[in-house]
Amino acid sequence: MSDSELNPAAVEIGRFFPQPPGAVWRALTEPDLLERWLMRSIGFGASVGTHFIFVVPTQPTGKIACEVLAARQSEQLTLSWVDLRARYPARWVVDWVIRPQGRGTRLLLTQTGFDISDRRQQMARNVMERGWTITLSRLHEVLDQVGA
Numbered sequence: 707m708s709d710s711e712l713n714p715a716a717v718e719i720g721r722f723f724p725q726p727p728g729a730v731w732r733a734l735t736e737p738d739l740l741e742r743w744l745m746r747s748i749g750f751g752a753s754v755g756t757h758f759i760f761v762v763p764t765q766p767t768g769k770i771a772c773e774v775l776a777a778r779q780s781e782q783l784t785l786s787w788v789d790l791r792a793r794y795p796a797r798w799v800v801d802w803v804i805r806p807q808g809r810g811t812r813l814l815l816t817q818t819g820f821d822i823s824d825r826r827q828q829m830a831r832n833v834m835e836r837g838w839t840i841t842l843s844r845l846h847e848v849l850d851q852v853g854a
Contacts, residue, residue: 717817717835721842724810725849727780733849734783734802743844752777780804796827815842
């Protein structure tokens with residue numbers, strides 16, 4: 707995808723991992739692994755329609771309300787994402803697409819639902835992009851630790 711095709715109202719980040727798609731899927735869907743690179747979840751299960759909470763490790767503790775919108779093993783996980791700490795909560799969609807690439811995996815994270823005509827939403831989009839970049843680095847570390 708060229709830069710001209712990128713959606714300015716979305717966060718789109720691609721990463722390569724040397725582990726197979728199944729390992730990346732486990733890191734996205736097994737609560738103990740998910741907690742190591744993203745956040746602790748309450749009630750998470752990788753099946754469509756599951757409502758759950760991510761616990762944000764802030765003071766005071768924050769919560770992100772989510773619903774699994776799509777779950778195709780080792781291919782795609784899509785969640786709705788509402789930060790309950792926000793004064794004006796927005797409903798975003800976070801989508802992870804997993805593709806085999808050589809001996810590893812290409813992961814594309816896309817977060818949509820930002821109204822960039824709204825200054826607050828534009829700032830939130832930029833903060834989320836920086837946050838996801840750091841978070842995907844932590845995912846890389848976790849995958850390196852747990853291997854294939």
